[in-house]
Amino acid sequence: MGRLIKEKAKSDVDKLFSGFSKTRESLSVVDELLxxxxxxxxxxxxxxxxxxxxxxxxxxxxxxxxxxxxREDILAGKLKSGSEIKEALKTSVL
Incomplete structure (x- = not known):
């Protein structure tokens, strides 16, 4: 029983970290866009x-x-460059 629990926990951790890599890959596109x-x-x-x-x-x-x-901040003129948008995005995500 203990072995099954350990294997399940390892599988869950692997899924979690593979999810992070998917997020990292998707958001790297954002860097290029901005x-x-x-x-x-x-x-x-x-x-x-x-x-x-x-x-x-x-x-x-x-x-x-x-x-x-x-979008609101861009239209209001608060964000004027890709780097400002990227920083605002980071702040929003955090």
Missing amino acids: LYWNLADTDRVLDELEESLLVSDFGPKISFKIVDSL
Whole structure:
């Protein structure tokens, strides 16, 4: 019985860490998107960001909230560069 519990625990830990790698891979796309971001691409980039967050298992509610907040800040002129958006994204995720 103890061996089965240990194997199950190891399997759960492996799944957890493989999930993190999936998140890391999905969000690396965001780095590239924001590197070349410009105001004209805002809607496209935010749509792709939202998709990346959903694929990364953030869930629809959190993904939409993060992207809507970023969109509002961009339109209000609070975020003017890809690096500022990236920092705001990090803050939102944390």
